[in-house]
Amino acid sequence: MGRRKIEMKRIEDKSSRQVTFSKRRSGLIKKARELSILCDVDVAVLVFSNRGRLYEFVNSSSSSSLSQILKRYQDSTAADGKASIAAVETESSPSSCAEVQTCGELVKSVERYLEGPELENLRLEDFMRLERQLADALVQTRTRKEKLLKQENEQLKDEVANLIGIPKSRNHKDLGVNNLMEVDADRQYSQPLRTLPLLR
Amino acid sequence: MGRRKIEMKRIEDKSSRQVTFSKRRSGLIKKARELSILCDVDVAVLVFSNRGRLYEFVNSSSSSSLSQILKRYQDSTAADGKASIAAVETESSPSSCAEVQTCGELVKSVERYLEGPELENLRLEDFMRLERQLADALVQTRTRKEKLLKQENEQLKDEVANLIGIPKSRNHKDLGVNNLMEVDADRQYSQPLRTLPLLR
DNA sequence: TCGGCTATGTATAAGGG
DNA sequence: TCCCTTATACATAGCCG
Numbered sequence A, B: 001m002g003r004r005k006i007e008m009k010r011i012e013d014k015s016s017r018q019v020t021f022s023k024r025r026s027g028l029i030k031k032a033r034e035l036s037i038l039c040d041v042d043v044a045v046l047v048f049s050n051r052g053r054l055y056e057f058v059n060s061s062s063s064s065s066l067s068q069i070l071k072r073y074q075d076s077t078a079a080d081g082k083a084s085i086a087a088v089e090t091e092s093s094p095s096s097c098a099e100v101q102t103c104g105e106l107v108k109s110v111e112r113y114l115e116g117p118e119l120e121n122l123r124l125e126d127f128m129r130l131e132r133q134l135a136d137a138l139v140q141t142r143t144r145k146e147k148l149l150k151q152e153n154e155q156l157k158d159e160v161a162n163l164i165g166i167p168k169s170r171n172h173k174d175l176g177v178n179n180l181m182e183v184d185a186d187r188q189y190s191q192p193l194r195t196l197p198l199l200r
Numbered sequence C: 001t002c003g004g005c006t007a008t009g010t011a012t013a014a015g016g017g
Numbered sequence D: 001t002c003c004c005t006t007a008t009a010c011a012t013a014g015c016c017g
Helices: A014-039 A066-078 A097-115 A124-164 B014-039 B066-079 B100-113 B124-164 B177-181 B185-189
Strands: A042-048 A054-059 A178-180 B042-048 B054-058
Touching (some): A014 A042, A014 A054, A014 B042, A042 B014, A124 B124, B014 B042
Antiparallel strands (some): A042 B042, A054 A178, B042 B054
């Protein structure tokens, strides 16, 4: 991608190696950011210069602090075997009305289970189903919360528009979803199921 | 770099998102490899698909196993005065289930949610991992979008405050929604369900 | 889903200031 | 050393089978 093709081996000239390092490093991180945004996945890039300096990219979509990514990595490698995980659609849109009702009922049932004495009788398949159910419950809760957020957002936009006199201002894309050289240590793992009561 | 330029935002079409993910992922890893070779530095790239599969690149040349790289990472961040990353322990609190009868009902009710094909082939480890991946995948998109919304709202609030002329409080929680946000579903669900440890 | 196939958009190796 | 510019090599979006 330059004036001419270069061999894929260590660049001996120190100066051009440094230049190339700088260029390609930022290129790599840019690519990582794009991948995480376009495909909505978690990406981590760590680069250590031979002078010991660290350059990193971790998409900070909150569910992905580096510590969690590392944890996921450890889990992945721990369960070696390379057994393929079946494809499961997890990004389905909010449930239909009928499903919502069912979901609400199921959640109550699940909650009873969780507060009851034994779980050992359930089979793996049952757990699978329970899990799915909880996921749907989560969707509902979030949908409600998000709806409120959007409403407020629209109100605020209108308010601003009225105050300024500018009809519409798009492009808030520059809000910066990504972190560079920074790791947020979120507390993600705390109380598993407090979501559920919200559905009642 | 394609037939036409694409917007830097999440690709909504699932199919093209997957295709792009595959292409760009390999591209990213190729770039990482080239960087490590050309510039003789240590590079690590971790990519987690939404289905929980891990794709990684670590230049294996020197004594840079990922664990060592991570150690170096932790050293770097620690030296920066940042808190070291603490592994979050998964506590297995005694969860439980009620009667088998209710379980049967639950399973039956929940059955319609399941569309997934060959889940039976999974091993326990895969299943446990899959469980959390499901939760994470579910969380990601909404979390990200919500984060942007929150940021935008904060900006808008500031803007409104400035326009109206209130130099006073920086507390925006009186607008209502933020109180709801404190019960953040994201943080409730990320931990593997309490049920899962019992599977061991 | 899974690969090839181009037309195009990008990244970047050299060079210049 | 750094910042631009520019010519090229590469990466990849949209298609097709």
